[in-house]
Amino acid sequence: MVRPGYFFSETFSSLRRNFFMTCAAISTVAITLFIVGLFTVIVYDVMGVVNSIKSQVELAVYLEDGISSGLKDYIEQEIKSWEEVDSVKYVSKDQALERFKEQNEGSDILKEIEGNPLPASFEITLKDPEKIDRVALRFYDKDGNYIEGVNDVIYGKNYVNKLFSITAIIGVITIIIIAVLLLAAIVLIFNTIRLSIYARRKEIEVMKLVGATNWFVRIPFLFEGFLEGFTGGIISIILLYFTGNFLLIRAERLIVDTMRIKEMAIVGSGGVIIYVYIGLAVLGGLIGLLSSGIALRKYVKV
């Protein structure tokens, strides 16, 4: 005999089960996508910092005192002809002194300077800062000495190279982390949809029995999956918005101030954050659809 109490408890436990499962699925997507979004924004910003540091990488070529203007012009023409070079700026001895005075205004050093000890120089910026090594080598001859007219070549060689390799490593690690997180989100939604299919197995059974089409059976679950993913995406956007406004921007201002980085992509300042928001919502919906699609294939044989 089927006890009425059985139906009673089934009804209420099913309702409660559905509620908690839905909450679990949505918060899982929200947290996962929030982390994905946060990583994306942080990586974007780090890349911004790296790029701004990169663009500040210059090659300074100091010239010998008393270099003939012919040789100077020759070297300048030579540098300009290299395809890696973006711009060349000649700084004469007078200009160098002028600049030094500006930078050290009010300092005692200025009183101790007699005459002009500063060399003239070329300041070279490159189209692609990673080729700085190759360009610097051109100022040496076969024996490793500076070519005629050049006294010294200065650029942050080790510093620049380290920066490049760190950037590459950060990129790879981030991609791995995001991939793992996305996989976790898919597995978790898959699981909640699977449980939801299980909770509604009687309805599905009856639907199939009375001749509902396959799509009629599937669509509610696909919609449920989509909705869970999409809602999770929206919540992650809200979380990201507040985190960005109250934490990231402050932290970044601090970094900008202490590191004296000229320009930096601050969260919310660029159009990129809009794309991140749209991306999270779309991604949430797609994850939901995909996961419930897989669960349906596996658990609803129609």
Add this chain to the structure above:
Amino acid sequence: MNMIEFRNVTKIYEDNTAALKNINLIVRKGEFVFLVGPSGSGKSTFIKLIIKEVDETDGSIFIAGRNICNLRSSKIPQLRRNIGCVFQDFKLLPNKTIFENVAFALEVIGKPVYEIKIQVSQVLKLVGLYDKIDSYPHQLSAGEQQRVSIARAFVNRPPILLADEPTGNLDPITSEGIMKILSRINLIGTTVLMATHDKNIVNSMRRRVVELEEGEIVRDQKRGVYGD
């Protein structure tokens, strides 16, 4: 007209147990047939084959003259809309009212709302439960619940009604009520096939009896009794 026809049908399950062996049977339009036999004799497999819940291993099955063996899976819903099914455990949805439970069968096949209202009211009057239209399944007795499930199976007026042990959970007096409803449905021209091992019911109805034993038909008798 042959409503259900089995030609040399064999069903062997994946674990190599043969549920049905070389079955040949014709059920004509408007017949009332009892499928009897002990548990495990193949009665449920017989019913599952008709609604294509399982596929036959060998042979052909014709429903209303159409071979359903090579039916595409997208055509199965159409087949099931023409076959009503009643089960021992009712399969009612506990969180829907009686009206909603019956209407559900029409909703999922896309009937318009006004038609649903009319058809559900009619069928609930037929099974004598019109006054319980807003109750929930748990508020009804087991016999009443089975009547709701018959109403759901018949609300779309299918030409075939299959019943798998519909009285298996019910006491004799309630069972009699169920049989009256099935007879009434049969009288309006519906072909009814009922699997049962309820001796009293079979003996009191005096309809065609097909007896299965270990997957084979051992008796096919007009106006028969349960036997032994």
